[in-house]
Amino acid sequence: MTVTTHPTTPYDGQKPGTSGLRKKVKVFQQPNYAENFIQSVFDVVEGKEGASLVIGGDGRFLNREVIQQAIRMAAAAGYARVIVGRGGILSTPAASNLIRLRGASGGLVLSASHNPGGPDEDFGIKYNIANGGPAPEGVTEAIYQRTTTIGRWQAVDGPDIDLDQDGEVRVGGMVVEIVDPVADYAALMEQLFDFAAIRAAGLTVAFDAMSAVTGPYATEILERRLGFAPGTVRNGKPLPDFGGHHPDPNLVHARELYDHMMGPNAPDFGAASDGDGDRNLIIGRGRFVTPSDSLAILAANAHLAPGYAGGLKGIARSMPTSAAADRVAAKLGIPAFETPTGWKFFGNLLDAGMATICGEESAGTGSDHVREKDGLWAVLLWLNILAVCGQSVDAIVREHYATYGRNYYARHDYEGVETERADALMAELRGKLADLPGQRFGDLVVEGADDFAYTDPTDGSVSRNQGVRVLFEGGSRVVFRLSGTGTSGATLRVYLERYEPSDIDGDTTAMLQSIVDAAEDIAGIKRHTGRTQPDVVT
Numbered sequence: 001m002t003v004t005t006h007p008t009t010p011y012d013g014q015k016p017g018t019s020g021l022r023k024k025v026k027v028f029q030q031p032n033y034a035e036n037f038i039q040s041v042f043d044v045v046e047g048k049e050g051a052s053l054v055i056g057g058d059g060r061f062l063n064r065e066v067i068q069q070a071i072r073m074a075a076a077a078g079y080a081r082v083i084v085g086r087g088g089i090l091s092t093p094a095a096s097n098l099i100r101l102r103g104a105s106g107g108l109v110l111s112a113s114h115n116p117g118g119p120d121e122d123f124g125i126k127y128n129i130a131n132g133g134p135a136p137e138g139v140t141e142a143i144y145q146r147t148t149t150i151g152r153w154q155a156v157d158g159p160d161i162d163l164d165q166d167g168e169v170r171v172g173g174m175v176v177e178i179v180d181p182v183a184d185y186a187a188l189m190e191q192l193f194d195f196a197a198i199r200a201a202g203l204t205v206a207f208d209a210m211s212a213v214t215g216p217y218a219t220e221i222l223e224r225r226l227g228f229a230p231g232t233v234r235n236g237k238p239l240p241d242f243g244g245h246h247p248d249p250n251l252v253h254a255r256e257l258y259d260h261m262m263g264p265n266a267p268d269f270g271a272a273s274d275g276d277g278d279r280n281l282i283i284g285r286g287r288f289v290t291p292s293d294s295l296a297i298l299a300a301n302a303h304l305a306p307g308y309a310g311g312l313k314g315i316a317r318s319m320p321t322s323a324a325a326d327r328v329a330a331k332l333g334i335p336a337f338e339t340p341t342g343w344k345f346f347g348n349l350l351d352a353g354m355a356t357i358c359g360e361e362s363a364g365t366g367s368d369h370v371r372e373k374d375g376l377w378a379v380l381l382w383l384n385i386l387a388v389c390g391q392s393v394d395a396i397v398r399e400h401y402a403t404y405g406r407n408y409y410a411r412h413d414y415e416g417v418e419t420e421r422a423d424a425l426m427a428e429l430r431g432k433l434a435d436l437p438g439q440r441f442g443d444l445v446v447e448g449a450d451d452f453a454y455t456d457p458t459d460g461s462v463s464r465n466q467g468v469r470v471l472f473e474g475g476s477r478v479v480f481r482l483s484g485t486g487t488s489g490a491t492l493r494v495y496l497e498r499y500e501p502s503d504i505d506g507d508t509t510a511m512l513q514s515i516v517d518a519a520e521d522i523a524g525i526k527r528h529t530g531r532t533q534p535d536v537v538t
Contacts, residue, residue: 001172002157003076008032014147016140018342020126022112028123039153040146042077047105052081054099056090057110058213058276059238060117064088072155075172085181091213091277093374094185096132111276114248118241133347133371182220192307193384201387204267208257211235211243214273249281250538273375279363280375284393292322295359300328305384314355320479320495321361322407340466347371348458405501408511412534414492422490425528441518444472475499478519
């Protein structure tokens with residue numbers, strides 16, 4: 001085995017965020033750029049010698065090329081085995097499952113999630129640890145520090161391997177195993193859910209894979225194993241540019257599915273997933289279900305699926321997610337956890353056995369079966385609930401509201417804001433916090449305001465500056481946060497929530513208008529950003 005050492009110099013800005021390193025494809029195509037980051041991962045992580053590494057991605061542009069180089073670099077780093085999804089394909093939850101199933105020391109997930117793909121769009125690399133979840137902040141910070149000093153990267157010499165042929169080949173002294181990317185994940189889903197009940201329920205389904213990674217998984221599970229009609233899965237072939245789609249399962253980018261589900265010939269159930277398969281969109285006939293409500297409804301009804309028949313240990317949600325799940329936890333008599341955004345915080349709770357189901361308002365829900373959010377898992381749990389209850393999505397949602405009240409909820413995204421302007425808005429907002437309690441904005445009175453900080457109950461670590469919360473009397477609130485999932489500029493996210501214990505049939509836009517007005521008065525969004533309306537409303 002010949003290992004070649006390639007001299008290099010650091011690139012600025014290789015700091016991985018909550019979901020790894022995301023940049024434009026052309027940035028990753030710079031000489032040594034991807035190699036620098038991958039080598040920094042290998043230089044920092046422990047336990048490589050003789051270990052297994054999982055590698056896969058969502059099939060976006062540059063996926064195969066980076067996988068080939070990562071394989072040669074893993075061989076030089078001392079790994080004994082690399083497990084790769086056929087064609088370089090692994091959904092993020094499937095990668096998490098494979099890491100756990102095979103006892104791998106970690107994995108490289110090549111994805112920019114719900115960001116668009118193609119030669120002029122986005123690419124990303126994320127390192128997941130042995131529990132199958134995203135690397136914690138201590139690891140990502142060490143990776144970043146290494147990227148600032150790196151002077152060489154190493155790889156074994158050799159040609160590309162055939163990623164499309166199952167089986168084993170050797171690269172240097174390391175075994176590379178090409179595996180079916182779907183089989184192990186599908187088997188796990190059969191353990192968790194009552195496939196026989198779903199098959200017998202006579203439901204009709206429309207699933208939009210958005211020309212992204214979930215297509216093969218949904219086709220195998222929904223059409224083959226569950227027997228839904230051919231064509232149930234739309235846009236089912238993963239494409240390097242996602243067919244020109246923006247693979248974010250929201251009401252803007254999945255508008256065709258939404259219109260279909262609101263039309264006269266709608267099936268019983270509609271769903272979509274995103275670029276790497278970890279997010280979901282849920283729409284019943286005539287009824288859109290917000291991600292926050294979906295989390296609460298899934299938690300309230302999870303016991304209907306075999307994998308959760310014994311009950312839940314706890315429910316966790318990210319801070320910006322609505323408090324609807326908290327009300328379910330209170331009724332069930334189990335803990336409710338409010339964490340910063342980022343699945344790694346849920347991973348700690350799941351590993352400690354303190355929570356079973358977790359969710360984020362950004363269309364991510366999951367459970368302790370893996371250590372990532374899982375779009376198709378959410379779809380299957382919904383189908384299991386529908387099959388057992390024999391009710392429509394709309395009926396289940398209305399019954400839930402009647403029991404728990406309704407948290408009217410929306411997120412307003414201001415995308416591509418100049419970083420300096422976004423930072424100035426947040427700095428000014430933080431400076432107002434102490435004076436906000438007691439102030440009135442229209443019919444709303446501020447009960448409390450803070451910059452959310454989280455003390456992890458599993459290890460005592462503290463995460464500060466996680467978003468500004470303005471809490472109003474009666475359970476309503478507005479949250480301001482800058483997102484770390486974009487590749488340029490800043491995205492200002494404004495989360496709007498109004499709790500109504502009995503008025504459950506209002507129009508969401510109308511019910512939230514007073515919160516929108518208060519948010520503008522408090523933060524001065526137009527003054528700071530120049531924007532008069534959000535780019536995306538979900």
